[in-house]
Amino acid sequence: MFKKEVYINRRRKLKERVSNGVALLLGNVESPMNYRDNTFHFRQDSSFLYLFGLDFPGLVGAIDFDSGEDFIFGNDVDMDDIIWMGPQVTIQENAERVGVTLTASLAKLNDFISKIIGQGRKIHILSPYRAENKILLQQLLGISVDRLAEYASVELIKAVVDLRSVKEPCEMEEMEKASATGYEMHVTAMKMAHPGTWEQKIAGTIEGIAAAGGGMISFPVILSQNGETLHNHDHSQLLKEGRLMLVDAGAESSLHYASDFTRTIPVGGKFTQKQREIYNIVLAANNRAAELIRPGVPFLSVHRAACEVMASGLKDLGLMKGDVKEAVKNGAHALFFPHGLGHMLGLDAHDMEDLGQVYVGYDEEIRPSEQFGEAALRLGRRLQPGFVVTNEPGIYFIPALIDQWRSEKTNAAFINFDKVDEYRDFGGIRLEDDMLVTESGCELIGQRVPIEPEEVEKVVSG
Known part of the structure; x- marks a missing residue:
């Protein structure tokens, strides 16, 4: 990945372009090829990669345009994971590599979203293209899968396009x-x-x-x-x-x-x-x-x-x-x-x-x-x-x-x-x-x- 200042600067520029609310940016998860544990080669979502830089599955990023805070949600590995994959860096350590200090497990994501909704604040999403992420957004936001595209934030889309179009x-x-x-x-x-x-x-x-x-x-x-x-x-x-x-x-x-x-x-x-x-x-x-x-x-x-x-x-x-x-x-x-x-x-x-x-x-x-x-x-x-x-x-x-x-x-x-x-x-x-x-x-x-x-x-x- 790039130096953490690159990702900090990108998120700062995004905050300058979106007026208020919270952006919910979903990373990709593993996709089974023919059974659960035999997966296609993992490819991270490009917008998540651009803003958060972490190239492994099971992550969700959030950017609060009102407070200026950045969050990463993800689960640390357990012993079974270590047996098959070897020792892994913690979510907190990974997040710090891209300039994010606020982390929580995926189990906390629903409470995080519910609090924002309860405050009457806007949640910005990009149009999802992976079935797993469509289902997750439906669970978090209560929006049916076939209507998610209607709720994609044009303001966030235009801001991301504006940033990603000009290469550093x-x-x-x-x-x-x-x-x-x-x-x-x-x-x-x-x-x-x-x-x-x-x-x-x-x-x-x-x-x-x-x-x-x-x-x-x-x-x-x-x-x-x-x-x-x-x-x-x-x-x-x-x-x-x-x-x-x-x-x-x-x-x-x-x-x-x-x-x-x-x-x-x-x-x-x-x-x-x-x-x-x-x-x-x-x-x-x-x-x-x-x-x-x-x-x-x-x-x-x-x-x-x-x-x-x-x-x-x-x-x-x-x-x-x-x-x-x-x-x-x-x-x-x-x-x-x-x-x-x-x-x-x-x-x-x-x-x-x-x-x-x-x-x-x-x-x-x-x-x-x-x-x-x-x-x-x-x-x-x-x-x-x-x-x-x-x-x-x-x-x-x-x-x-x-x-x-x-x-x-x-x-x-x-x-x-x-x-x-x-x-x-x-x-x-x-x-x-x-x-x-x-x-x-x-x-x-x-x-x-x-x-x-x-x-x-x-x-x-x-």
């Missing part, structure tokens, strides 16, 4: 570590991209690299020759010469900060002419977006600029037609690019998504779009120094979507469907980098994973 230097050090591991994962995948290799062997190998880096994967590995399926977690195929393998994967540092890269690799080490043409369009969009990412610029406008680069390139190949700006305005490019350019990155691969994307990626000035494709953009608001965002344009040929648009004549004025049919078995290409917004522009986090087509071919062939 200590956080960037962790993201550099996650980036270094992610680099090794992707270069290893490139080196393994040879005909006859089982996709699962590559996916499992790079998961192992993430674990060896001191953390875990930051999200389930996406790795497939069927890159037209955006989140393809099926790794059942053997690689075939001439196909494209899309790899979207990242690692967490030991303190759970994430990296998130995507590369698209020619199996066997050589792009075909058709593949290289599409690849270079996506690369041009990625590079153009990087030029535009800077403080004060709405990420929505960066997204649209990248869309125009791709629409222009597709027009040059005869796949699209008409005025490029009008085509993008009408969403015609979304046949090939049905998602957003990027999202926030930090303690989560989709940072703070559990808090509500409308609060994380948008504000009163810039609201989410309802247009197909752009509606999937997770980040639209103006960028600020310290934001970390992904830059991930892509071009995909999705047969079912092509057929639907052709039959419904969707954006027929901008799409040459006969030419598109020549690409039905192409797959997809996505290229993703992680970017830190600086005072004057942006910079890549860590060493850039090989991305120029010649570089990628060399790594695969070498």
Whole structure:
């Protein structure tokens, strides 16, 4: 964990942003995989981790905005725990490591909450996403599980988003570590991209690299020759010469900060002419977006600029037609690019998504779009120094979507469907980098994973 002053300072800043009441912040508990004592790898709640720093299960934090006091509730281990887990530090000792002096057992939590309710004071909660925490909140607050989201505190959500959006230097050090591991994962995948290799062997190998880096994967590995399926977690195929393998994967540092890269690799080490043409369009969009990412610029406008680069390139190949700006305005490019350019990155691969994307990626000035494709953009608001965002344009040929648009004549004025049919078995290409917004522009986090087509071919062939 970081020095205790980091967590003290974060909680102090939160107190400056929330007017009154008490914030109840639930850590995660162990989650059984197939029976109670065989659990999934533990992952602490990111907001709890951000404010309290303690990375083990069974904890609840509370922040009193009126008195300024901080609390941690948790149970010390008993002898049975010690037999199986070894000696453990007490809750009090752990709490002091993050600057909290007031602790109590979980058995005291209900009395604590009842007293606050009895005083008529507000209890602030974040929207829970784990079933165990939903049940606990129902027991503590008397709110049915299916209505808890209605009672999430918008004031607390906005305050947490405000703090977590701007990364501190200590956080960037962790993201550099996650980036270094992610680099090794992707270069290893490139080196393994040879005909006859089982996709699962590559996916499992790079998961192992993430674990060896001191953390875990930051999200389930996406790795497939069927890159037209955006989140393809099926790794059942053997690689075939001439196909494209899309790899979207990242690692967490030991303190759970994430990296998130995507590369698209020619199996066997050589792009075909058709593949290289599409690849270079996506690369041009990625590079153009990087030029535009800077403080004060709405990420929505960066997204649209990248869309125009791709629409222009597709027009040059005869796949699209008409005025490029009008085509993008009408969403015609979304046949090939049905998602957003990027999202926030930090303690989560989709940072703070559990808090509500409308609060994380948008504000009163810039609201989410309802247009197909752009509606999937997770980040639209103006960028600020310290934001970390992904830059991930892509071009995909999705047969079912092509057929639907052709039959419904969707954006027929901008799409040459006969030419598109020549690409039905192409797959997809996505290229993703992680970017830190600086005072004057942006910079890549860590060493850039090989991305120029010649570089990628060399790594695969070498």
